[in-house]
Amino acid sequence: xxxxxxxxxxxxxxxxxxxxxxxxxxxxxxxxxxxxxxxxxxxxxxxxxxxxxxxxxxxxxxxxxxxxxxxxxxxxxxxxxxxxxxxxxxxxxxxxxxxxxxxxxxxxxxxxxxxxxxxxxxxxxxxxxxxxxxxxxxxxxxxxxxxxxxxxxxxxxxxxxxxxxxxxxxxxxxxxxxxxxxxxxxxxxxxxxxxxxxxxxxxxxxxxxxxxxxxxxxxxxxxxxxxxxxxxxxxxxxxxxxxxxxxxxxxxxxxxxxxxxxxxxxxxxxxxxxxxxxxxxxxxxxxxxxxxxxxxxxxxxxxxxxxxxxxxxxxxxxxxxxxxxxxxxxxxxxxxxxxxxxxxxxxxxxxxxxxxxxxxxxxxxxxxxxxxxxxxxxxxxxxxxxxxxxxxxxxxxxxxxxxxxxxxxxxxxxxxxxxxxxxxxxxxxxxxxxxxxxxxxxxxxxxxxxxxxxxxxxxxxxxxxxxxxxxxxxxxxxxxxxxxxxxxxxxxxxxxxxxxxxxxxxxxxxxxxxxxxxxxxxxxxxxxxxxxxxxxxxxxxxxxxxxxxxxxxxxxxxxxxxxxxxxxxxxxxxxxxxxxxxxxxxxxxxxxxxxxxxxxxxxxxxxxxxxxxxxxxxxxxxxxxxxxxxxxxxxxxxxxxxxxxxxxxxxxxxxxxxxxxxxxxxxxxxxxxxxxxxxxxxxxxxxxxxxxxxxxxxxxxxxxxxxxxxxxxxxxxxxxxxxxxxxxxxxxxxxxxxxxx
Ligand code: GLC
Numbered sequence: 097x098x099x100x101x102x103x104x105x106x107x108x109x110x111x112x113x114x115x116x117x118x119x120x121x122x123x124x125x126x127x128x129x130x131x132x133x134x135x136x137x138x139x140x141x142x143x144x145x146x147x148x149x150x151x152x153x154x155x156x157x158x159x160x161x162x163x164x165x166x167x168x169x170x171x172x173x174x175x176x177x178x179x180x181x182x183x184x185x186x187x188x189x190x191x192x193x194x195x196x197x198x199x200x201x202x203x204x205x206x207x208x209x210x211x212x213x214x215x216x217x218x219x220x221x222x223x224x225x226x227x228x229x230x231x232x233x234x235x236x237x238x239x240x241x242x243x244x245x246x247x248x249x250x251x252x253x254x255x256x257x258x259x260x261x262x263x264x265x266x267x268x269x270x271x272x273x274x275x276x277x278x279x280x281x282x283x284x285x286x287x288x289x290x291x292x293x294x295x296x297x298x299x300x301x302x303x304x305x306x307x308x309x310x311x312x313x314x315x316x317x318x319x320x321x322x323x324x325x326x327x328x329x330x331x332x333x334x335x336x337x338x339x340x341x342x343x344x345x346x347x348x349x350x351x352x353x354x355x356x357x358x359x360x361x362x363x364x365x366x367x368x369x370x371x372x373x374x375x376x377x378x379x380x381x382x383x384x385x386x387x388x389x390x391x392x393x394x395x396x397x398x399x400x401x402x403x404x405x406x407x408x409x410x411x412x413x414x415x416x417x418x419x420x421x422x423x424x425x426x427x428x429x430x431x432x433x434x435x436x437x438x439x440x441x442x443x444x445x446x447x448x449x450x451x452x453x454x455x456x457x458x459x460x461x462x463x464x465x466x467x468x469x470x471x472x473x474x475x476x477x478x479x480x481x482x483x484x485x486x487x488x489x490x491x492x493x494x495x496x497x498x499x500x501x502x503x504x505x506x507x508x509x510x511x512x513x514x515x516x517x518x519x520x521x522x523x524x525x526x527x528x529x530x531x532x533x534x535x536x537x538x539x540x541x542x543x544x545x546x547x548x549x550x551x552x553x554x555x556x557x558x559x560x561x562x563x564x565x566x567x568x569x570x571x572x573x574x575x576x577x578x579x580x581x582x583x584x585x586x587x588x589x590x591x592x593x594x595x596x597x598x599x600x601x602x603x604x605x606x607x608x609x610x611x612x613x614x615x616x617x618x619x620x621x622x623x624x625x626x627x628x629x630x631x632x633x634x635x636x637x638x639x640x641x642x643x644x645x646x647x648x649x650x651x652x653x654x655x656x657x658x659x660x661x662x663x664x665x666x667x668x669x670x671x672x673x674x675x676x677x678x679x680x681x682x683x684x685x686x687x688x689x690x691x692x693x694x695x696x697x698x699x700x701x702x703x704x705x706x707x708x709x710x711x712x713x714x715x716x717x718x719x720x721x722x723x724x725x726x727x728x729x730x731x732x733x734x735x736x737x738x739x740x741x742x743x744x745x746x747x748x749x750x751x752x753x754x755x756x757x758x759x760x761x762x763x764x765x766x767x768x769x770x771x772x773x774x775x776x777x778x779x780x781x782x783x784x785x786x787x788x789x790x791x792x793x794x795x796x797x798x799x800x801x802x803x804x805x806x807x808x809x810x811x812x813x814x815x816x817x818x819x820x821x822x823x824x825x826x827x828x829x830x831x832x833x834x835x836x837x
Contacts, residue, residue: 118442124450125441129434131193134420137437139168140195142416143376143408146175146184167191168416170440171198171408173246176521181241182457189453195441196449199456200376203245203283203294204263204519205229207236208528209471209646212482213517213623214249214275216642218265218667219716220481221757221781223278229478230282232471235292239465241456243288243447244295246343246376248279250330251300254678256671257310259591262518262623262643264305266667267680267713269326270776273333280337288340289448291456298334300345300378302360303327307347310677312592316347321769323349324804326682332369340443341374344406346381353388355381356400366405374439376408377401383412394418402428407436467529472647479644479651484664485717486638492615493637494658494719495541495575502541503548503573505566505609506580507555507602508621510534517643518588518623529646533579533619536649540657548573552609555583556599563601563608570612577617577656578606580631584643587623596627596674603631610634619652625670629710640664658719663755663781665716665824669709676705681713681825682772689773714759714776714824720750720786727821727831735836736812740796744821744829748784757781758792761825763818768805774825794821801835 129137144160163169164187175181181199188197205211211229212220220226230248237245252272253261265272276298285293303323307314318327331342342365344355354360355377365371378384382401383394391397398414399422409415422428448455465471485493495502508514512530538547552566553559570576580602586593597603598620607630610616618635620626621643632638639662644651654660669679690699693708701707725745734740746758760778764771778794796819801812814835822828 121442121445122438124445125438128193128195128441129438132437134423134430136167136193136195137433138415138419139163139166140170140437140440141408141419141433142169142413143171143173143200143410144169145173145411146180161187164188164197165190167193167195169197170195171200171244173200173410175199176201176240176242178241178457178459178462182454185453185457196444196453198243198440198444199241200244200246201237201242202247202519203233203237203242204247204249205233205517206475206645207233207240207521208466209233209236209468209475210516210520210530211475211645212479213262213519213643214264215262215266215623215667216482216644217478218271218275219484219642219664220478221271221665221779222478222481223274225474225478225481226275227278227282228474230279231285232474234283234285234294236465236471238292238294238456239458239461241462242294243449243456244297244341245283246297246299247283248276248296248334249299250276250334251303251305252327252330253305253668254680255310256596256625256668257592257594257674257677258305258307259312259587259593259624260305260589261668262587265330267669268667268682268776269329271667272330276330277333277337280334280339284338284340288443289446291458291461295340295443295447296334297341297343297376298331298339299343301331301342301354301365302345303349304345304347310592312590313346316349318350320808321804321806324808328364335365335369335371339373341376342371344375344377344381346378346384348388348390353381353385353390355406356385356390356404358404361405372439374407374443375405377406377410377412379410380412382406382409382414395422398422399427402432402436407439466527472529475645476647476650476654479647480654480660480662482642482644482664483651483655483662484640484666485662485719486640486711486715487632487635488717488719489636491719492575493617493656495656499545499574501546501548501573502537503550503569503576503614504534504537504579505550505552505569505576506578506605507551507553508533508579508581509549509551514584514621515643515648516645517584518591520645531647531649533649533652536651536653537577537656539650540653540659552605553601555602558601560601560604563605566605567608567612570609570614573614575617576609576614577619578609579619579621580606581621582623582626584623594674596625596671598626598628598631603628606631606634617656625668627671627673627710629672658752661719661752661754663716663718663757665714665757666711667713669713670711672705672710675702676709679709682775684770685773708826712824712826714757715826716824718750718754718756720748720752720754722756722784722823723747723749724822724829727819727829729819729831729833732832733834733836734798736798738798740833742794742796742819742821743791745789745791746782746784747789748786751786753783753785755781755783756823759822759824760794761820761828762796762801763820764801764803764813765816765818767803767813767815769803771803774820776825798835
């Protein structure tokens, strides 16, 4: 009765219910904390992987269950399913204080329903569809006993050699920040504690994507200006969206391991951004502080990490083995441990686990989340929006209804699980739907079209014995569809590649099929930008299909037949060769800018290669065409309180309805730090009926002109600006405006 009265009084005073709830959770956490021994407190900061699947070197098993019953574990990961999570939760409930476990999982692009890899989703530029995908993933995961997903990964990435580029949203900070917030909203839904929501975890904090040489886990060295301008904003967007947790990254940042980085965690994340959720290490990254040469022992590493605000130690056992001693020796204040434990307990209260540890262990709810038609429909929608049309010579696509025979050739034509990409869930049963490319295309083309098949070659070996059959099959067809690319496990964690070409004999296969003279539609399956200039010259049409997930075949079928007009735009620049990496559109002008995209001396560039990427950021074709009028500004001068309205008319000039992502970039011509030649500031994805013209309007304020100056102050400086609007970062109309005091 007292509690209800307390809450009624708060409500009467207009204090938001959530503040009252939060206060209650904190009070309830304090009441548990008071009862805990030091060992039990350290136990809450300890996280182990289950025995199902692991994403890192799994620790000695067997002793986990004893530790569970002794309350020496606060969380587990890689335990999936209502039955397994319940079993393990029951062990934790045998502990003295019955503190429930948190179950975490890498739900990166879907749980039961697999959506395109995140980089592919970013190519849709459809923030609403991306949020829906995470809403569905959160619902499916929560129904399977998962409380916590280690997602979204928001690492800005400019180097395609880095395997984890597949896991993020590409090179742009503005697009990446919008997607980061959308993913957090999707996962956490109406709030953690609902049985269709999971706590999100923004990662990897921070700047992991800038690993030198694109080599995973490598050092990161950058100015604080670059860190704040390009790499931190997506994390801030996630924090502002209410993300419940943050994961340290593996790398050092300017010589200090992120897991021990007081500046990153205590100063920026907690003090400046007021983040009060959980900070969890990456797998073994507390122990990694030794390997970085920053701590001499595990004990020192444990001290460095807890002092830097890392609450939970994933799989290094440094906290379990050394934290209590550090407290007893006075090297770590008990207060710090209490604060970390309290943050973890509060989340467990928010999730409702103290009230009902089995709240997420409902078998019927789990069963109901398998192969849900509405989820599959959402996956098909996002998958086809993620496909990027890179080339379409003589409008080969969409495939003409007159085509009677189609040859499908390549190692991915009939592949099944490859369509899921890296970081997809591995289910023991095969009860889940995966529509292969073969099946999807066959269904889409219908009974009147004869489909021929030849694998042609394997993904990555030297066998060319399948070429003859492939050429025979091609010769019998009206058009050839080739499905090539890298294997699903050639991108992702620990999958950096120095060579970005199509692996194995795939390029030779394309050349051989091309020699038959047949028209080729080339579909490239990959978790990153690949280098395929020779193949591109031999193909009449090119679709970049990333890894599209459960509905891959249907999405591809929809695009090939024109049931859906492709609208994807690249969220990352495609290098002409590995030698161009890292390459990104929002580069500085330098003092020797090349005047044109030709090889010149004494300019920023190479003596053996043009500067431009193979395909620029924001690039993607349509089955129709779009023409852009001139930009019209409501004024050419704004002050700090002004609004600049930029209008442009866009016309669908072709014979098909379609969507166009109209992109707005700016350039600050002279500032107290050099500013990039272009920065994406707004975009609108708009549907146009064929022949339709629309005026697309954008409004900019001084907020859109701000940047971090050399004192790391977020400022806008008076001066001249260029404003660009167009179909990609390299094809724009431009105008000028001025910011005055
Ligand atoms: C991995 C990844 C991280 C993931 C964690 C748990 O090593 O770096 O992204 O969430 O371990 O699987």
